[in-house]
Amino acid sequence: MTDKLLEVIGLRIHFLTDQGDIPAVDEIDLEIEKGEILGIVGESGCGKSVTSLSIMKLVPSPPGKIVEGAIMFKGENLISASERRMREIRGNEIAMIFQEPMTSLNPVYTIGNQMRETIKLHRGYDRKRANQHAIEMLRKVGIPRPEQIINEYPHQLSGGMRQRVMIAMAMSCDPELLIADEPTTALDVTIQAQILDLMRGLNRDHGTAIMIITHDLGVVAELCDRVIVMYAGKVVEQGNVGAILKKPQHPYTKGLIQSIPHWNNQRERLYSIPGNVPSPGEWGTGCRFAPRCEFLMKKCLKQPPELKEVGPAHHSRCWLSS
Amino acid sequence: MAEPFFQVENLKKYFPIKGGFLGREIGVVKAVDDVSFSIQRGETLGLVGESGCGKSTTGRALLRLIEPTAGRICFEGKEITSLPQEEMRKMRRDMQMVFQDPFASLNPRHTVERILEEPFIVHGIGDRKERKKRVGELLDIVGLSAYHGKRYPHQFSGGQRQRIVIARALALNPKLIIADEPVSALDVSIQAQVLNLLQDLQKEFELTYLFIAHDLSVVKHISDRVGVMYLGRLVELAEKEPLYQQPKHPYTQALLSSVPFPDPDYKKERIILKGDVPSPANVPQGCAFHTRCSAVMDQCKIQRPKLKESDPGHFVACHLYDKI
Numbered sequence: 001m002t003d004k005l006l007e008v009i010g011l012r013i014h015f016l017t018d019q020g021d022i023p024a025v026d027e028i029d030l031e032i033e034k035g036e037i038l039g040i041v042g043e044s045g046c047g048k049s050v051t052s053l054s055i056m057k058l059v060p061s062p063p064g065k066i067v068e069g070a071i072m073f074k075g076e077n078l079i080s081a082s083e084r085r086m087r088e089i090r091g092n093e094i095a096m097i098f099q100e101p102m103t104s105l106n107p108v109y110t111i112g113n114q115m116r117e118t119i120k121l122h123r124g125y126d127r128k129r130a131n132q133h134a135i136e137m138l139r140k141v142g143i144p145r146p147e148q149i150i151n152e153y154p155h156q157l158s159g160g161m162r163q164r165v166m167i168a169m170a171m172s173c174d175p176e177l178l179i180a181d182e183p184t185t186a187l188d189v190t191i192q193a194q195i196l197d198l199m200r201g202l203n204r205d206h207g208t209a210i211m212i213i214t215h216d217l218g219v220v221a222e223l224c225d226r227v228i229v230m231y232a233g234k235v236v237e238q239g240n241v242g243a244i245l246k247k248p249q250h251p252y253t254k255g256l257i258q259s260i261p262h263w264n265n266q267r268e269r270l271y272s273i274p275g276n277v278p279s280p281g282e283w284g285t286g287c288r289f290a291p292r293c294e295f296l297m298k299k300c301l302k303q304p305p306e307l308k309e310v311g312p313a314h315h316s317r318c319w320l321s322s
Numbered sequence: 323m324a325e326p327f328f329q330v331e332n333l334k335k336y337f338p339i340k341g342g343f344l345g346r347e348i349g350v351v352k353a354v355d356d357v358s359f360s361i362q363r364g365e366t367l368g369l370v371g372e373s374g375c376g377k378s379t380t381g382r383a384l385l386r387l388i389e390p391t392a393g394r395i396c397f398e399g400k401e402i403t404s405l406p407q408e409e410m411r412k413m414r415r416d417m418q419m420v421f422q423d424p425f426a427s428l429n430p431r432h433t434v435e436r437i438l439e440e441p442f443i444v445h446g447i448g449d450r451k452e453r454k455k456r457v458g459e460l461l462d463i464v465g466l467s468a469y470h471g472k473r474y475p476h477q478f479s480g481g482q483r484q485r486i487v488i489a490r491a492l493a494l495n496p497k498l499i500i501a502d503e504p505v506s507a508l509d510v511s512i513q514a515q516v517l518n519l520l521q522d523l524q525k526e527f528e529l530t531y532l533f534i535a536h537d538l539s540v541v542k543h544i545s546d547r548v549g550v551m552y553l554g555r556l557v558e559l560a561e562k563e564p565l566y567q568q569p570k571h572p573y574t575q576a577l578l579s580s581v582p583f584p585d586p587d588y589k590k591e592r593i594i595l596k597g598d599v600p601s602p603a604n605v606p607q608g609c610a611f612h613t614r615c616s617a618v619m620d621q622c623k624i625q626r627p628k629l630k631e632s633d634p635g636h637f638v639a640c641h642l643y644d645k646i
Contacts, residue, residue, distance in 0.1 A: 001378055043509035044480075144597070158598045159373075188372035188536065191597045193580035197594055215510060218582030241586050260584055261513035261543030269521065270543065272514035276479045 004072075005209050006094075008054065011069035013050055014282075016062055022281045024050045026115060026233040027069075029307075031176065035207040039224035039241070041214060041256075047233040048213045052179050055211075056096055057086050060225055071152040073177075095170035099182040101162035105154040111138075112150035115169050122173045137168040141198055150171050153227055159189035164198070171202060178202070180212045184219060195223055209234045226313075229253050230277055232288035235307060239314030249316035252289045287319070293322055325399045326360035327530060328498060333357045333393035335376075335383045336459040341604060351603045353379040354390075358629070361498075366524065366531040368562070369543030370538055370577075374602055377534045381502045385417055386410055418491035422503035424483035428475040432460070434486055435471035441493040446616070460489040463526075464519060481512035484523040488519065492527070496502060500532045502532070505540060517544055538581050542566055550574045550614040551600055553610040556629055560636040575613045609641065617642055 015023040025047040032038050042048045055071055068203060071078040078086070090096075098104045101227060106114055115134040119125055131150070133313035138146035141164040149289045154162055163183060170178055178283070180199070184192040189248055200223060202208050214220060220241060227244045229237040229252065237250040248254045275283065275292040278284075290300040299319050310321045324342055331557060339349040354376045361367045363412040371377045383390040386402070395403050404414055420428045428437055438457045442448055448456065458468045464485040475483055489515055504520070505513040521544065523529060535541050541548055543564055549559040550571065558571040569575045576593040583590070595614050600606055608611050612622040621641050 033338070035576055043511060160598055189538065189580040189601075190372065190442045190577060191598070192582075193592060194596050197592075198592040216582065217510075217584035221584050221588075245584055245586055257584060259511050260583075261514075261517070261539045263539060263542055269518055270514040273511040273579075274519055276481060276512065279508065 003033045004016045005032050005034045005036075005074065006211075007070075007072040008051070008055070009070065009072065011051065011054065012067050013047075013054055013059060014067050016065060019281065022278050023233055023283070024064075025054070026283075028230075028233075028235055030228055030235065030238075031274070032209050032211055034176070035203065035209055035225045036226065037210045039212050039214060039220040039227040040230060041217065042162055043229060043256075044229035045277055045279060046230040047280075048230050049181055051230075052096070052181050052211065052213050055179060056090055056094060057081075058096075064065040082274040086189050088122075091118055091170075091175070093171045093175055094177045094179065095173070095175040096181065097163070097166045097170050097183050098311075099185050101144060101159065101166045101186075102154060104166055105162060107154055107174075110151050110153055110177070111157075111165055115150070115165075115172060118169055119172050123313060127178065132170065133241060134168075136313065138165070139173045140164075141168040141171070143168070159187055160194060163187060163191075163195055167195070167198060168201075171206070171208070175208065177209045177211065183212065185216070192219075193255055200225065217245065217257060227266070232283050233280060234317065235315075236318070237312065237314075237316045240262055243311055243314045247311070247314075248322050249310045249314070250289075251293045251295050251320070253316075255292075289315075297300065326396075327363040327365075327398060328532075329360040329394075330384065331358050331394040331396075333380065333383060334391045335388065336391045349603055350559060352385060352605055353614060355605070357393075357554075357556045358552075359549055359556065359559060361532060363497075363528055363530055364524070364528055365547065366545045367543035368534055368548040369532065369534045370536060370548060371540050371551035372536065372577075372599055374553075374599060375551040376602070377536075377551050378502050379526055380551070381419070381500045381532065381534050384500060385394070385414060391601075408453050412445075415494040416492070416496050417498045417500070418430045418496040420484075420487055420499060420501040422507055424480060424487045424507065425475065427487050428483060430475055433471065434473055436476050436477070437472070437475075437486065438490055438493060441490060445494060446622060447494070448583050456493070460493060463492065463523070463591075464489040467621065478527070479512070480508050481515055482506060483521065484516050488516075488523070492523065495550040496529070498530045498532070503536065504533075506535060506537060513540070520544065524526050538566075538578065550577065553599065555610055555639065556637075557611065557640070558636075558638045559568045559629065560633075560638075564613070564633070564636050570636065570643060571611075571640050572615045572642075573616050575605075609639075616624070 006032045011028045014021045014023050016280050023185045028051055040048045112134055114200055116130040119130040120132050124241055135146045143164055184195050203210055224241045227241050231252050235255045248257055255273040273292050286301040287305055290296055305317050307315045307317045310316045333354055335354040337351040337353055338347045341348040369377045382388045435457055438460055439453050442453045461468055461470055466485055505516050535546055548562045548565050549556050552573050559576045569578055576595045579593045597614055599606050606626050609622040609627050612618045627639045627641045629637050632643040633640050
């Protein structure tokens, strides 16, 4: 059990708005072991991005507020950590990359400037050594001509290159955990394949644990060891990637998998989950998926189901599986 | 053979690059460069490609929302490229467009009823009462209720908004719908609903679709035939099964192999392309793909391959398939 790198226990995050307290994340438990790749899947508004931001303590507060729970990183509770300590952790031990690399890079500084800043701050290198390290990192992520690229500005690079720079920057201090929030969503498939390949390599060669947030089950199948499926601020199912994609237990996971058009077994019509994702604050009592579920029972509307074990290391939050 | 329902010949759209002291033209972006295809009545043609390949520009140029630089577009045997604006406007009753972002395409200050009434007002059809009745029907067709008509776009979810956009496109009983990434802004479960709706509508109203998207699985699902674009050119065009099972063009092969499958046991050979798509302002000489192609030959660097039929109904623009 010492292999646990990160453990999130009973995390609850609310947003204070004009309409009152809106819950975004409701009692999330998750853990990542060293060197593991964990996928977090869910549709917009399910709380997956907020969860990942909270690990870095980047949820803007106000309006965001961590109401309850603990985030244990190597035995240290990050919720009570000081801002100073967080700054040491960010970048050094946990790094994060986002969906749109253009908004994460400063447009008025060169790539080198931004990379050196991180390296100097966290590693204490002087300018020359930081520069060498930055070039080496850029080369590692497959950027051609790193000596020249380092003097260019973000707008001079393509989307795929920018995402590579972000990854190089995130990896420059050898973090133990890389959080990637939809890292390939804004990229074309051929570039996505390159980036996924790169992330797999980092995991293999450096043993970096990766938490990847995505809505694309294809990406999950390619990359992840374990998957957590979120719906309306709750974990509805979790397990190994094979179990989740091959033998999903929760009706939501099943529906999600069936609604993807598949190349090989072409159906005339796609399965579709009726209705819409409820917005936070409209979750009701009982199971949150109940209004859209085809296996709806009376019990589902009254009492929220618990996460139950349905197989080895496979859990589902559904009354059907208990 | 009967005249194709919709035919595009040698469509080109060049955008000038202005620069320098006097704002002279210093270059040209060949967004669409010599694209030809046809669509049969009731068919769905999918158009795929990566960003910047010119698929959206093609869609817009077809309706002359942007004027094509050259080429011929025939709709039901009638050439529309040279029609005066006023007549083109009337033609658009038969040809409608659905865009990607349903929020940007709906006026936030108008109720849904007002939005759906607009096409009738523009084309001077019916009186108030008839229009109202028709709006109710349209909402019903796309799976919304009549009471939704009183609401404003922001009160709807993404999927519902896309339904409204589709209802508006259907208002004047068009024959052809050009859908530009209609589901890419939607969540997976909602995407399936909208795709099903589009298919149902096609059956019910005998619609013809040009479906532009980057998601290869979605395009495979909805299309009969699929065209693949790269840097403003059509590199392959075929029925969907042969195209997905036995792609001929090296670019199509790489593109298809990059799509991640939601099946952890499915192992396939992945072709990872080197580098990025070149800028359309500076398209490589010869075959546009030769800089990234693994099967590149000397000829590819000099001569641009033509789109030729290599198997019946399977067109490919690649020197590998030149008859020796």
